[in-house]
Amino acid sequence: AQSVTQLDSQVPVFEEAPVELRCNYSSSVSVYLFWYVQYPNQGLQLLLKYLSGSTLVKGINGFEAEFNKSQTSFHLRKPSVHISDTAEYFCAVSPNTNAGKSTFGDGTTLTVKP
Amino acid sequence: ETGVTQTPRHLVMGMTNKKSLKCEQHLGHNAMYWYKQSAKKPLELMFVYNFKEQTENNSVPSRFSPECPNSSHLFLHLHTLQPEDSALYLCASRQSRLAGNEQFFGPGTRLTVL
Numbered sequence: 001a002q003s004v005t006q007l008d009s010q011v012p013v014f015e016e017a018p019v020e021l022r023c024n025y026s027s028s029v030s031v032y033l034f035w036y037v038q039y040p041n042q043g044l045q046l047l048l049k050y051l052s053g054s055t056l057v058k059g060i061n062g063f064e065a066e067f068n069k070s071q072t073s074f075h076l077r078k079p080s081v082h083i084s085d086t087a088e089y090f091c092a093v094s095p096n097t098n099a100g101k102s103t104f105g106d107g108t109t110l111t112v113k114p
Numbered sequence: 115e116t117g118v119t120q121t122p123r124h125l126v127m128g129m130t131n132k133k134s135l136k137c138e139q140h141l142g143h144n145a146m147y148w149y150k151q152s153a154k155k156p157l158e159l160m161f162v163y164n165f166k167e168q169t170e171n172n173s174v175p176s177r178f179s180p181e182c183p184n185s186s187h188l189f190l191h192l193h194t195l196q197p198e199d200s201a202l203y204l205c206a207s208r209q210s211r212l213a214g215n216e217q218f219f220g221p222g223t224r225l226t227v228l
Contacts, residue, residue, distance in 0.1 A: 032214045041119070043204055043219030051214040066219055090157065097120065100210050102217065104157040 001029035002093050006105035014113050015083055021076040021108045023091030033074040034092040034102065035065055044090060050074060061085070086112045116140055118220035120205050126162040126226045127195065135190040137205030146188040147217065148180060157204075163188065165211055195227045225226045 007022040025031065032051050036044040048059025055067040065076045074091060091105040118139045127133050139146065148160040162170035163182040177199075179191040188205055202224050206217040 034216055036216075036219075041221070043206075043221045044217075045219065046216045049214065049216055093215075096213060100162065100164070101159070101210055106156045 002029075002031060002095060002103050004091050004093050004105040005092055006089075006108050008108050009106065010109045010111070012111045012113060013081055016080050018075065018079050019085075019110065020061050021091075021110065023074045023076065023090050023105060025072050025074065025091070025093045026074075027093060027095060030096045032096055033065075033067060033093045034094070035059065035063070035074070035076050036090045036092060036104075038063075038088040038090065038107075043083050047076070047089075080109070081111075081112045082114060083112050087108060117204060118207055120203075120220035120223050122223060123221065124224045125225075126228065127192070128228050129195060129197075131195075132191070132193040133204055134192065135188075135205075135225075137188040137220055139186055139205075139207035139220075140219070141207055141218060142208070143207035143209045143218070144185050145198075145208045145210040146182060146185070147208070148157050148188065149204040149206065149220070150189055151202040151204055151227075153201075160190075190227075197227050200225055200227045 003026050005024045008077040013019045034049045035047040038044045048057045050057045050067045058064045063078050088107045090107050094102045121136045146163045159172050160174045161180045166182050181189040181219045202222045204222045205220040208217045209215050
């Protein structure tokens, strides 16, 4: 079994500031890692994913994440946020033996203030 | 229509009503999912279907009855619900033939049980 912990439930930040949303996971097998974003009144959409290879993954809207196996972390970063980045962000992990069964974190609400 | 669609987007029902939620994916995927998203709670996986066969039932009460007539359509039949069943119900689909593929989510049905 695997679990996901998103360390911050809410992250307020000013526009154009950098942001980091933290995600730790635990699993007894190798995993795939995902970050999804959910805008108000919408479903989740994929920001980026790590399957293998380079530990730095770039996604849409200027986001990137770094896989750290020793620390079992997959933190999401953006160097300069916009008002439109205000949303809920979910980290998810899937075992590579059953990639269809994802476990989601509780979510982090990112609020970008002008 | 593209992606994953869900109807209706909003539903209000009494505890004695019977209603159905519909999900349709236009992506050629072979796996479909139902999730429940409640306020201040993590995303809860309810059911998974692969090639129309149910492969996961996450101890969901029998008042929720899923149906998957083909790989493109997924229904959630509701009867004698409780007020605590009020939530956003999300449908997702995925191409399970390739490991590491992400899920694609619909916009959800906001259900209110009176």
